[in-house]
Amino acid sequence: MxxxxxxxxxxxxxxxxxxxxxxxxxxxxxxxxxxxxxxxxxxxxxxxxxxxxxxxxxxxxxxxxxxxxxxxxxxxxxxxxxxxxxxxxxxxxxxxxxxxxxxxxxxxxxxxxxxxxxxxxxxxxxxxxxxxxxxxxxxxxxxxxxxxxxxxxxxxxxxxxxxxxxxxxxxxxxxxxxxxxxxxxxxxxxxxxxxxxxxxxxxxxxxxxxxxxxxxxxxxxxxxxxxxxxxxxxxxxxxxxxxxxxxxxxxxxxxxxxxxxxxxxxxxxxxxxxxxxxxxxxxxxxxxxxxxxxxxxxxxxxxxxxxxxxxxxxxxxxxxxxxxxxxxxxxxxxxxxxxxxxxxxxxxxxxxxxxxxxxxVPGWAKSKFNVEIVKFDIENEKPVRGADGFCVRAEPMEAGEALGQIIDDPERPTGRFDGYAKKEETEKKILRDVFEKGDAWFRTGDLLKQDKLGYFYFVDRIGDTFRWKGENVATSEVAEAMSVYPGIQEANVYGVAVPGADGKAGMASIVSSDGIDLDKFHAHLEKQLPDYAQPLFIRLQQEMEVTGTFKHRKVDLVKQGFDPDAIPEPVYFNDPKANKFVLLDKPLYDRICAGEVRV
Known part of the structure; x- marks a missing residue:
């Protein structure tokens, strides 16, 4: 700039x-x-x-x-x-x-x-x-x-x-x-x-x-x-x-x-x-x-x-x-x-x-705002605490959970947290003793990162980001890479469990305007994403299920996983041996679950 x-x-x-x-x-x-x-x-x-x-x-x-x-x-x-x-x-x-x-x-x-x-x-x-x-x-x-x-x-x-x-x-x-x-x-x-x-x-x-x-x-x-x-x-x-x-x-x-x-x-x-x-x-x-x-x-x-x-x-x-x-x-x-x-x-x-x-929020204006980004443990889904027991601020451009200090001060008007109708739900969103004893911070449940100029960028929802091959995979970044491919109208990315494998494998449900050439799409993903972030499974849907405010629903998709018997649409497997997407049928699914196919 x-x-x-x-x-x-x-x-x-x-x-x-x-x-x-x-x-x-x-x-x-x-x-x-x-x-x-x-x-x-x-x-x-x-x-x-x-x-x-x-x-x-x-x-x-x-x-x-x-x-x-x-x-x-x-x-x-x-x-x-x-x-x-x-x-x-x-x-x-x-x-x-x-x-x-x-x-x-x-x-x-x-x-x-x-x-x-x-x-x-x-x-x-x-x-x-x-x-x-x-x-x-x-x-x-x-x-x-x-x-x-x-x-x-x-x-x-x-x-x-x-x-x-x-x-x-x-x-x-x-x-x-x-x-x-x-x-x-x-x-x-x-x-x-x-x-x-x-x-x-x-x-x-x-x-x-x-x-x-x-x-x-x-x-x-x-x-x-x-x-x-x-x-x-x-x-x-x-x-x-x-x-x-x-x-x-x-x-x-x-x-x-x-x-x-x-x-x-x-x-x-x-x-x-x-x-x-x-x-x-x-x-x-x-x-x-x-x-x-x-x-x-x-x-x-x-x-x-x-x-x-x-x-x-x-x-x-x-x-x-x-x-x-x-x-x-x-x-x-x-x-x-x-x-x-x-x-x-x-x-x-x-x-x-x-x-x-x-x-x-540029550095000189930080005192007027109540937001901090702290290092986050993806596997255990909780902020990282240092030897002193307090949370650790994330480095520039390091993804971490965004927290908001809970304060009731007209000079810092964004600080109030009024919670929910049920008090027990309110307490679940509060993180205490974050940077000093007795402080209280609202947990956004979102991973953000901030650059040296003070700009914030959304990374993912906590729970959506998953680990695969020892690396953190942000579903939003994978969806972004997929969405720029011609013909892809929507991409919903999530992690699914694979028997015997550590972490969760990437899976994407996609809606395309025309028939998609999966070989060319595979080549596109290889250029856009590192190996660990490339979806292992692709599900082709006619229409994406969304909430009333256009957010993608993932819960049912995660439950169905990659089992072709549980999914009415075609599912494809990113076969590392063939270096291409291949149709996932029941025999191939059983071999993957038995550990006979390298993932």
Missing amino acids: GLFNRIRNEIIFVRAALRTLKRMGDLGKDKSTTFADIVEKLAEEKPDNIAIYCGDRTFTYRDYNGAANRYARWVKAQGLGQGDVVALMMENRAEYLMAWLGIIKAGATAALINTNLTSNALAHCLKISGANHLILGNELAEGYFTCTDCMETPMTVWATGGKVQGSEDLDAALDNFNDGPLPDDFRAGLTTDENALFIYTSGTTGLPKAARIPHQRLNGMMAAFSAGANATEKDRMYVVLPLYHSAGGVCAVGTTLTVGGSVILKRKFSAHHFWDDCVQYKATLFQYIGELCRYLLNTEPNKNERKHKLRLAVGNGLRPEIWKEFQTRFRIPRVLEFYGATEGNVALMNFDGTVGAIGR
Whole structure:
């Protein structure tokens, strides 16, 4: 990096970081202002600004605030308020934002339920929320009723968007309440330390956990993204991510709804309609998840893909192998990649757009942030401790676990860790006596590395990285090398156990646009990856299974391993003797398991 670019990036970092920290800090010092207060103020000062675009409907801040007031009065009429929880399960639409704003206006907590859940997992999430009332979008009624037999205590269900048998009619009930300003004492005594939302983890490694989002954290997350994007009331954020998750439902909407700008809500992501929507609604911002960007790149050219007015794409997981191509093809002026988790206290932003980086903290600014990377033992899945019993900081560009010091200080606003609804789940994420006796740090569960200029890079999730032939293999780096091969649309890499072998062997499930030439693909992997990192097994899938936020599911793939009898698609073995991929049939599988084939 040349001197000019280094100076430029330093200036960008200083301006953006100070702006972000100041706004987060200002809100952190104020224990009385909630997001409800922010919207109420905007409804007074900018009542005719459009807050929400949803299909062919628009809602001004006056409309948005008024509708939320109806919900708030309804909540109070059910005898609910501070300390109570209302569950919300609805697909993306304007009423979703009105509902949870109304719930927090009443001082209660909104539990945002994943719309993809059914049966036991859904019953689990409803149970741990502590809610007795559920607001249910009628489009999800079928999914909800799969869990009713699993629930220990029945809930009062309020259907919206259409009647649902056995449920109360919420739309009719709301008609009984006015949308005028709420009394001054409506949420008297409420402070920003109390819960605003419960947002659930993805549940990729077990049942989801309900992360606590107090009003202060909600304010801070929204402020960070609004300041990081330098958003104004002229901005329009296009939201295709689900509103039950923090990326779409807090960070994206908060970017503009805290400054008088607009959100454009899409029921679900559609690669086919994405650019048409951006042009139609004059979007200036959109929020992405990395795989969303890959899906867009895999679509046929769209006449509107370069005619939009977008000035910024903000999100996380944009892999370096597609970063430049994505920006160039779709004429995206600036990318704001970030790193963070719903419940975590490590927050990073890549303000200057350095390709592949998830954020930056230069040495001189380290005292303002709470993040450290420590050496990590992959085999035992725990941080390395030195002879003195304390953790050891990783060297520059050495992968280690990212930790966030747990502190409650407005001057360092990212330091709070509010944990989960269940205290025992909270304690599992805390590492104590890290650098000195009595300190406490949040475990991100992620392996990161940092270069000498302060840029952070994502390596892998702990548990995804595995050891093979005495070496650590990062699944994300293998997937990156595979994804640049022509025709590969998606690659999901994981480790599988091979009887008699130490560690885990690499396996990759891939989706390709056309028939893939495995001999040429094998040659590509030999050039791109060291021997130990090249997948031993390849599984060809028609479609990749993902979560509602486009994260690859690995648990079932790992369970199935490389057994061809357990896998409906073709599986190929990277035969070291033939130096090529060969079809894995049952006899070959048995020979590998018996140790008769060298791996």
